[in-house]
Amino acid sequence: MSAAGGKSLSSGGQPSVKLTGRACNDPQRMRARRVEAEILTKMPPDTWLSCTAVSRLVRALDDRKIRARLDRLVRDGSIECKREQSIRGLVYLFRKLS
Numbered sequence: 891m892s893a894a895g896g897k898s899l900s901s902g903g904q905p906s907v908k909l910t911g912r913a914c915n916d917p918q919r920m921r922a923r924r925v926e927a928e929i930l931t932k933m934p935p936d937t938w939l940s941c942t943a944v945s946r947l948v949r950a951l952d953d954r955k956i957r958a959r960l961d962r963l964v965r966d967g968s969i970e971c972k973r974e975q976s977i978r979g980l981v982y983l984f985r986k987l988s
Contacts (some may be wrong), residue, residue, distance in 0.1 A: 891905050925950070930968060935988040938972070940981055960984050 898924065929950050941960060945953035963969045969986050 898908055922959060925956070929956070929959060929963065929983075930986060931985075933986040935971070935986050938983040938985045940983055944984060 945956040964971045
């Protein structure tokens, strides 16, 4: 056994096989990207929608997952977000950039 606990190392002291990050084809990520694509295709341009309205638009059962997808699309720059005060408190509105 070698000093590295039985793992064979290359001459530079690094593992011989470079470890990659997470798999890009795992089912959860594929489903998330499909939902994001559906949001972008069904969302009308220049119309502000709430998270609940978007989840009804794509016929999702759980709007918490839709909120996560919307947040990712905002980070990517595909849609924009604004915050407004309503009767019940703060509301986040989303719209697709035209």
